[in-house]
Amino acid sequence: MTASIDFDASAVRARCKRYRRRILDISQTVGALHIAPSFSCLELVATAYFGLMNRTGDPETEDTFILSKGHGSLAQFVALEELGVIPREWLENYCKPGFPLATHPDYGTPGVAASTGSLGHGLGLAVGMAYADKLHGKGRDIFLVMSDGELQEGSVWEALMTAPSLGISRIVAMVDLNDFQSLGQTSKTLPNFYPMLDKLHAFGWESVEVDGHDPQAIHDAVRARSGKKPFVLLGRTVKGKGVSFMENVPIWHYRSPNAQEYKIAVEQVEAGSL
Amino acid sequence: MRNAFANAFYEMAKDDPRICLVVADITAAAGVASFQQESPERFINVGVAEQMMVGLSAGLALRGCIPFAYTIATFTIYRPFEQVRVDCCYQNLPVKLVGVGGGVNYSTLGGTHHAQEDVALMSAIPNMTVLAPCDPAEAAECTKASVQHISGPVYLRLGKAGEPDLTSGAPDPFHLGKIRHIRAGADVCFLTYGPIAKMAVDVASRLEGEKGVSAAVVSVHSLKPLDVEGIAGVLSQYKVVVVLEEHSPLGGLGPQVKAIAWDSGARCRLLTYALRDEFIHVYGSHADLLRAHGLDPDLIFEAVAASVSPVG
Numbered sequence: 001m002t003a004s005i006d007f008d009a010s011a012v013r014a015r016c017k018r019y020r021r022r023i024l025d026i027s028q029t030v031g032a033l034h035i036a037p038s039f040s041c042l043e044l045v046a047t048a049y050f051g052l053m054n055r056t057g058d059p060e061t062e063d064t065f066i067l068s069k070g071h072g073s074l075a076q077f078v079a080l081e082e083l084g085v086i087p088r089e090w091l092e093n094y095c096k097p098g099f100p101l102a103t104h105p106d107y108g109t110p111g112v113a114a115s116t117g118s119l120g121h122g123l124g125l126a127v128g129m130a131y132a133d134k135l136h137g138k139g140r141d142i143f144l145v146m147s148d149g150e151l152q153e154g155s156v157w158e159a160l161m162t163a164p165s166l167g168i169s170r171i172v173a174m175v176d177l178n179d180f181q182s183l184g185q186t187s188k189t190l191p192n193f194y195p196m197l198d199k200l201h202a203f204g205w206e207s208v209e210v211d212g213h214d215p216q217a218i219h220d221a222v223r224a225r226s227g228k229k230p231f232v233l234l235g236r237t238v239k240g241k242g243v244s245f246m247e248n249v250p251i252w253h254y255r256s257p258n259a260q261e262y263k264i265a266v267e268q269v270e271a272g273s274l
Numbered sequence: 275m276r277n278a279f280a281n282a283f284y285e286m287a288k289d290d291p292r293i294c295l296v297v298a299d300i301t302a303a304a305g306v307a308s309f310q311q312e313s314p315e316r317f318i319n320v321g322v323a324e325q326m327m328v329g330l331s332a333g334l335a336l337r338g339c340i341p342f343a344y345t346i347a348t349f350t351i352y353r354p355f356e357q358v359r360v361d362c363c364y365q366n367l368p369v370k371l372v373g374v375g376g377g378v379n380y381s382t383l384g385g386t387h388h389a390q391e392d393v394a395l396m397s398a399i400p401n402m403t404v405l406a407p408c409d410p411a412e413a414a415e416c417t418k419a420s421v422q423h424i425s426g427p428v429y430l431r432l433g434k435a436g437e438p439d440l441t442s443g444a445p446d447p448f449h450l451g452k453i454r455h456i457r458a459g460a461d462v463c464f465l466t467y468g469p470i471a472k473m474a475v476d477v478a479s480r481l482e483g484e485k486g487v488s489a490a491v492v493s494v495h496s497l498k499p500l501d502v503e504g505i506a507g508v509l510s511q512y513k514v515v516v517v518l519e520e521h522s523p524l525g526g527l528g529p530q531v532k533a534i535a536w537d538s539g540a541r542c543r544l545l546t547y548a549l550r551d552e553f554i555h556v557y558g559s560h561a562d563l564l565r566a567h568g569l570d571p572d573l574i575f576e577a578v579a580a581s582v583s584p585v586g
Contacts, residue, residue, distance in 0.1 A: 107365045114333075114365065115360065115365050118360055120325075121357065123329075124325065124329025124330055124357065124361070125333040126333060127329070128329065128331060128333015128334040128335070128341075129334070129336055129337050130333075131318065132333065132336075132337030132338070132339050135316070135339075155357070158325050158329075159329065161323070161326075162320050162323060166318070
């Protein structure tokens with residue numbers, strides 16, 4: 001894979017700032033939403049859509065995106081909104097009756113390639129899709145964004161074992177390695193979870209670890225893959241990235257900020273100090 | 275039944291490049307072996323990884339394939355239950371889940387290999403179609419119908435091997451979604467599905483030979499969607515209706531027939547026979563296990579005979 005010269009990391013950064021602001025605005029219309037898990041994977045999602053994926057507009061040929069950590073759906077929805085795949089009105093009415101967008105992406109929604117929400121399903125689906133693409137001679141990639149907590153599901157390891165065994169190479173799984181799950185720190189809940197890189201190599205995947213909030217690093221690492229094996233990008237991230245009081249505080253997995261918190265959060269995101 | 279499935283599968287798959295077979299470390303037999311040889315790229319063995327088997331199948335279906343996921347019934351649907359529910363049914367994909375040894379067919383393998391609540395579980399999931407053929411020919415019909423007439427997910431509950439022919443002289447042809455008389459009769463009607471239909475046919479023959487009771491047998495191969503109208507017709511037509519199923523008494527055919535009887539104001543006698551709501555710790559032949567749960571042809575014969583007024 002060759003490095004692309006036209007990737008504009010600063011545009012992705014600017015985009016992610018707008019996305020954080022947009023998600024904070026949506027947070028004021030609902031009682032609860034997954035802000036922190038969306039914030040941690042925004043650069044991964046945005047770099048995939050606006051730097052890595054081949055987007056032809058034709059579902060038969062373009063690259064596929066699956067948000068396997070479905071609870072981060074806002075991160076995908078804001079990107080689909082910018083791309084014009086979903087109308088603005090839909091996010092204005094997030095989680096409201098009569099509108100199709102809610103906490104987890106549903107198959108059938110424009111831009112959503114598979115229903116996710118229960119962790120550990122996306123990679124298995126991707127293996128099947130990649131196998132079919134191989135069968136049909138379609139040269140396209142399947143991008144996934146997964147959570148680190150998700151890697152605790154046995155089904156993920158079945159898929160990690162199977163993909164290289166079936167000769168599948170066109171999966172790019174980006175892991176949002178924020179070291180947090182709903183109840184606390186992954187490294188404390190399951191100390192043997194780390195080191196992850198060695199486990200992935202042992203299962204036959206090409207894998208590198210980068211700063212998951214650095215669009216340039218994400219982009220370059222994915223572009224530099226050999227293409228001979230399926231690929232995992234481990235992106236070190238901060239849960240709640242961009243808002244000081246949300247960063248690495250488990251309650252923000254699901255909580256919506258109140259008016260005062262919202263104001264501070266918007267200021268911090270706009271200042272872009274984090 | 276296994277081979278009838280395999281041959282029907284082969285006949286379709288050789289002409290339809292959408293069809294794939296995904297297995298979890300299970301031997302390929304009959305037509306499946308030919309398929310594996312001729313189309314190795316469409317035969318995928320994932321090893322002992324059933325979540326992968328079903329998840330991968332759903333991924334294939336998302337790309338336009340029609341995959342059959344095939345292993346022993348308990349492993350086809352219990353281990354990967356959430357992949358069945360979410361990946362296949364929630365997304366309404368054409369994944370055909372084939373369970374070999376439905377019921378307690380794998381008698382001596384013990385409770386880990388007994389699928390005695392599979393119909394209840396699969397019927398409860400929206401979008402799922404549940405098919406349970408009674409003999410090899412009907413297994414072939416169900417296999418073909420699952421591709422030709424059902425655009426969504428299917429659970430195909432098969433027996434094992436060596437099931438006798440019950441349908442070559444059947445009064446009714448096979449129609450997906452319709453009950454099917456496989457033996458004609460006037461006084462009593464057995465509603466049954468799967469390989470235990472053989473027991474119903476045997477008891478019906480004895481009733482006729484020894485008691486002069488004319489007994490019909492109906493194969494309810496399509497358990498979901500269920501032919502409610504057809505079953506209501508049976509309940510109004512016969513004096514005695516007997517449900518015989520190799521399944522838990524909860525969530526199978528018996529409770530649904532009772533519900534239809536109530537809704538349709540049926541006046542017949544209605545007897546239901548099912549496995550007990552217990553795991554089976556008896557070892558022996560398939561018949562030994564059924565008998566241990568009261569599915570004993572002699573007992574059923576006596577009970578049905580006693581419930582019918584003497585004829586002639």
